[in-house]
Amino acid sequence: MEDAAVEKGIDQSDVLEKYKAAGALVDDAFDLVRRAAYAGIAIRTLCQLGDTVITNKAAGVYSKARTESGERLEKGVAFPTCICVNNCVSHFCPIETDANADAKLQAGDQITIQFGAHIDGYAALAAHTLVVRERKEAVAAPVLRGRAADVVKGAYTAANAALRLMKVGNSNDQVSDLLAAVAKEFGVELLEGVLSHQMKRYVIDGSKVIMNKQTLESRADCWQFEAYEVYNLDVVMSTGDGKAIQKDTRETVYKRQVDVDYQLKMKTSRQMFAEINKSHPTMPFTLRALSDAKKARMAMTEMMKHNLVTAYPVLYEKDGAVIGRCSMTVLITANNTLVATKTEMPAVESDKEVQNEEVKALLAMAMDKKKRKKRKRKGGSGGEAMET
Numbered sequence: 001m002e003d004a005a006v007e008k009g010i011d012q013s014d015v016l017e018k019y020k021a022a023g024a025l026v027d028d029a030f031d032l033v034r035r036a037a038y039a040g041i042a043i044r045t046l047c048q049l050g051d052t053v054i055t056n057k058a059a060g061v062y063s064k065a066r067t068e069s070g071e072r073l074e075k076g077v078a079f080p081t082c083i084c085v086n087n088c089v090s091h092f093c094p095i096e097t098d099a100n101a102d103a104k105l106q107a108g109d110q111i112t113i114q115f116g117a118h119i120d121g122y123a124a125l126a127a128h129t130l131v132v133r134e135r136k137e138a139v140a141a142p143v144l145r146g147r148a149a150d151v152v153k154g155a156y157t158a159a160n161a162a163l164r165l166m167k168v169g170n171s172n173d174q175v176s177d178l179l180a181a182v183a184k185e186f187g188v189e190l191l192e193g194v195l196s197h198q199m200k201r202y203v204i205d206g207s208k209v210i211m212n213k214q215t216l217e218s219r220a221d222c223w224q225f226e227a228y229e230v231y232n233l234d235v236v237m238s239t240g241d242g243k244a245i246q247k248d249t250r251e252t253v254y255k256r257q258v259d260v261d262y263q264l265k266m267k268t269s270r271q272m273f274a275e276i277n278k279s280h281p282t283m284p285f286t287l288r289a290l291s292d293a294k295k296a297r298m299a300m301t302e303m304m305k306h307n308l309v310t311a312y313p314v315l316y317e318k319d320g321a322v323i324g325r326c327s328m329t330v331l332i333t334a335n336n337t338l339v340a341t342k343t344e345m346p347a348v349e350s351d352k353e354v355q356n357e358e359v360k361a362l363l364a365m366a367m368d369k370k371k372r373k374k375r376k377r378k379g380g381s382g383g384e385a386m387e388t
Contacts, residue, residue, distance in 0.1 A: 011228040023124035030126065033083075033115075037111065037113075039107035042102060042103065044094045044102075047093050048081075051289070059075070075118065078123035079125055079284050080285060083113055084114065085105065085110070085111050093286050093288070098250060113130070114126075114327070116204070127327035150186045151238065151323070152324035152348055153348045155326045156345035157363070160343060162178055163343075164337070169224055170225055176214045180214075185354050185359070190213035190238075191237065196232055199231065204283070208229075210231070230330065232328075233329075236324070244317055253312040254286075256308070264302055273303060
């Protein structure tokens, strides 16, 4: 985590390019995992594939770059690949030693792929929903129809409308209100407890958040977007009640709490903790990424007890519900809003259409602003500039 104290933002071109490069790694991983998502493949295999693609491709970018102290740039996985099926909401990343290690995809399953990559601590996160193909040879995934189509179309529509609100001077409350309006249009529920965080170098869960669903009991402080901020916009909708719960699935994704320290008692715990501090000091990791997943599982009990790590629980909606999720990395500049990761919606056939005029107006707005060149009037350098 070299040079972490140096605060640099996307107003500097090298930082902006690192975010874009991280986004390209995520997009490459998604393309390969999507093509590999067919009936009969093990979910664990897909999770491994996503992490491997990001790790290998990261090794080939910025390979000659160095920090100010001469160290190689840290690169790789910023969030382990997770594959959530049907009513599973988040963080399902099975490992070999768990009871669900051999869980496989079925044709027609609706899955969400969640993952992230980073270059020098600048992370790009994304999540996409798609349908499992029946055969490996099938080129295209099945078209979503009915309520499954409604929830996916709703999530992607809301995310694309929210992008257009995420600009200097607008507020997080405006985005939350917009998400609620779109969910109503599609007759689905926003999922409670989902947060879109501001991101900085080595930080994917900053204190400024956009709530996916605000309630009377749970509301975020209101603030305004500022120039050169980065966010992981995360929109999650459900055909169920909009409430996620933990079941009996054991978590496998953790994150080091960098502001906590403690001298562990167990030798195994100390060994695993030293490995985490060396290989995963700031970014979330899966037990599979450690040298011994079985020992790591035992060590996590003591680490959790003393708040050295925090777990990402596997969450579920009610049985029979399906999830639509669209998550992307958003870069806000002084004059524009950029997306570092793909936002392509899967094929759907839904009879639901946006009727809200304000939402329709947002969706009609172009994201790309053409640069305006200035030239001087003839007759001297002191004249007013003309825009072309």
